[in-house]
Amino acid sequence: xxxxxxxxxxxIENSITQAFDSGSSYFYNxxxxxxxxxxxxxxxxxxxxxxxxxPEALAWLREHDVLTNNNSFAVPMMERWVRNHTLLNT
Numbered sequence: 001x002x003x004x005x006x007x008x009x010x011x012i013e014n015s016i017t018q019a020f021d022s023g024s025s026y027f028y029n030x031x032x033x034x035x036x037x038x039x040x041x042x043x044x045x046x047x048x049x050x051x052x053x054x055p056e057a058l059a060w061l062r063e064h065d066v067l068t069n070n071n072s073f074a075v076p077m078m079e080r081w082v083r084n085h086t087l088l089n090t
Contacts, residue, residue: 020081027081030066038066045071046082 020027034042037057044052051058051071061067065074073079 016077016080019077020084023077027078027085030064030078031082031085033064034061034066042066042082043086045073046079046086 031039031042034057037052037054038061041052041054041057041061044050045067058067058071062069066078068074073082
């Protein structure tokens with residue numbers, strides 16, 4: 001909009017906010033589809049806690065490309081959304 005060739009930090013933060021807004025249904029769907037056990041795992045990982053060993057939920061999260069085989073988020077935006085969502089609801 002400003003006809004610039006370089007982005008600054010505020011541009012990036014604004015883009016992230018817009019991505020969360022436009023993709024909110026995706027993030028909520030993943031969260032809901034993960035069900036309670038998957039949410040426990042996602043919350044723990046986002047908060048830097050140890051990964052709860054819930055095999056079925058871990059398998060689902062990996063199969064749906066939410067987590068990698070190393071139990072980290074496959075997409076950093078999802079981790080940030082979970083962290084923000086968890087902080088807002090605690």
